[in-house]
Amino acid sequence: MSYIGIIVTYVFISNFILVQFMGLCPFIGVSKNSESAIGMGLAVTFVTGVASVVCWCVYEGLLVPLNLQYLKTIAFILVIAALVQLVEMVLKKMSPALYKALGIFLPLITTNCAVLGIALINVDESFNLLESFTSGVSAGLGFTMAIVLMSNIRERLELKPVRRLFKGVPIAFISAGLMALAFMAFDKTLLYNLGLV
Amino acid sequence: MTAILNAFLIIAGLGAVLGLGLAIADRKLTSPKDSKLEELEGMMPGANCGGCGFAGCSAYADAVYQGKVLPGLCSPGGEELAKRMAQVLGVEVKMAQKKVAYIFCSGDCESTTKEFDYKGIPDCNAASILFRGDNGCKSGCLHLGSCMSVCTTGAIKRKENGALEVDASLCQGCGSCTKVCPNGVIKLIPADSQYVVACNSHEKGSEVRKVCKVGCIGCRICETKFPEAGFTVDQNLATLDYDKASLEEVCKAAQACPRHIIRKRV
Known part of the structure; x- marks a missing residue:
């Protein structure tokens, strides 16, 4: 698959939230206003990008030579958790402004299944290093797109008369379901039509 | 056997290396928190009720520390806490009035009429959907006790005649009952x-x-x-x-x- 193909796949066709339903916790939790949604999206994009690269290195450099591929899930969890913690510390020290913007979201991402998901998908698809990085970043961008769209919808929903029972999270889930239905329109044929396979 | 040993060693080694790395990074990278801020956080009541308007006790302590707000917004901590916080920071205290919740309805089974017999879920918001409740008066207390279930200190009690009552000595004035009430019967009033x-x-x-x-x-x-x-x-x-x-x-x-x-x- 070409690099553009990977980007289109993970932003639209296999969008992490709306098609694969991974990382729903921050999607619902942090989509109340668009400013923090953008912050969360950027933090996820950053972490998925870096985690893809590091996990690829651990897998190819450590697990494959020792024939321990079956340990990939637990190894990736370890690596991602440590990585996010490290990134948080470095940001706190080096760039307090960026830490303020992203910092509160980083602990949320530590155990986000979207990050682990992209690392495992990279292995399943047997991507090389650069392909892994591309898929990681595009998965994050897909997440950002979904959460920013969602936050705009929710900002407008705040002003609409919604039944008290449905106010807040319930109506957000219903809207997310409708968005997911719309995203079902993107499927593999898109890649063929664009000539990206 | 070697396969198991290998797996164990790799995961244990990976964990140890990462843990050690984080420990070193923690030593080198974290700048120590200001002792004043730590002291402020330590003296908070820790109820995390949100009554001050911040996300929790430590968020409020941080805002006070940075000088964004004055001490005295904390309702559970009251005047005493405000004084102690001001002492740490060396600033003047300006006390926010302590507030308590009050149920603005005197209706009970004797004094108000019922339009019908509600036998649904015992929750005010559920009852409110059905013709705005079973009471003849549509703005009064529904007596189903949604406010009791959100109160963290158990300050709202049921009297013998079925009406609800706020125990002002237990109420922290966080206002969560005012938000859950479908009729807005509960309001915050000055404690005195x-x-x-x-x-x-x-x-x-x-x-x-x-x-x-x-x-x-x-x-x-x-x-x-x-x-x-x-x-x-x-x-x-x-x-x-x-x-x-x-x-x-x-x-x-x-x-x-x-x-x-x-x-x-x-």
């Missing part, structure tokens, strides 16, 4: 206020009389005869301005009220 108009109905007097024996009918006696007392009648409901109220006048007005709805708080 002695009299309240215990009704929430904006209906016309004749309508109120039909459904409730005690509700405010908006007769304006308290407003016109006792101008010093600080009552205003707006949309058929008397409200008391707690800052203006002079106790003597309010007491007289309470006696003059034909519905005896201006009540002394217990």
Whole structure:
């Protein structure tokens, strides 16, 4: 698959939230206003990008030579958790402004299944290093797109008369379901039509 | 056997290396927290009620530390905490009034009429969906106790006649009950206020009389005869301005009220 193909796949066709339903916790939790949604999206994009690269290195450099591929899930969890913690510390020290913007979201991402998901998908698809990085970043961008769209919808929903029972999270889930239905329109044929396979 | 050993060693090694790396990074990278901030965080009540308007106790401590707000917003901590916080920071205290919740409805099974018999989920918001509840009065307390279930300190209690009551000594003034009530019957009032108009109905007097024996009918006696007392009648409901109220006048007005709805708080 070409690099553009990977980007289109993970932003639209296999969008992490709306098609694969991974990382729903921050999607619902942090989509109340668009400013923090953008912050969360950027933090996820950053972490998925870096985690893809590091996990690829651990897998190819450590697990494959020792024939321990079956340990990939637990190894990736370890690596991602440590990585996010490290990134948080470095940001706190080096760039307090960026830490303020992203910092509160980083602990949320530590155990986000979207990050682990992209690392495992990279292995399943047997991507090389650069392909892994591309898929990681595009998965994050897909997440950002979904959460920013969602936050705009929710900002407008705040002003609409919604039944008290449905106010807040319930109506957000219903809207997310409708968005997911719309995203079902993107499927593999898109890649063929664009000539990206 | 070697496969198991290998797997164990790799994962243990990976964990150890990462853990060690984080420990070193933690030593090198974290700048120590200011001792004042730590002290402030330590003295917070830790209820995380959100009554101050911040996300939690440590968020409020941080805001005070940075000088964004003055100490004294914390309702559970009260005056004592504000003084101690001010002492640490070396600033003046300006105390926010301590507030407690009060249920602005005097209705119970005897004084109010029922339109029908509600047998659904015992929750005010659920009952409110069905013709805005089973009471004849549509702005009063539904007596199903949604506020009791959100209260973190158990300050809202049920009296013998089925009506609900806030125990002011337990109430922290966080306001979570005011948000859950579908009719907005519960409001926050200054903790030292002695009299309240215990009704929430904006209906016309004749309508109120039909459904409730005690509700405010908006007769304006308290407003016109006792101008010093600080009552205003707006949309058929008397409200008391707690800052203006002079106790003597309010007491007289309470006696003059034909519905005896201006009540002394217990």
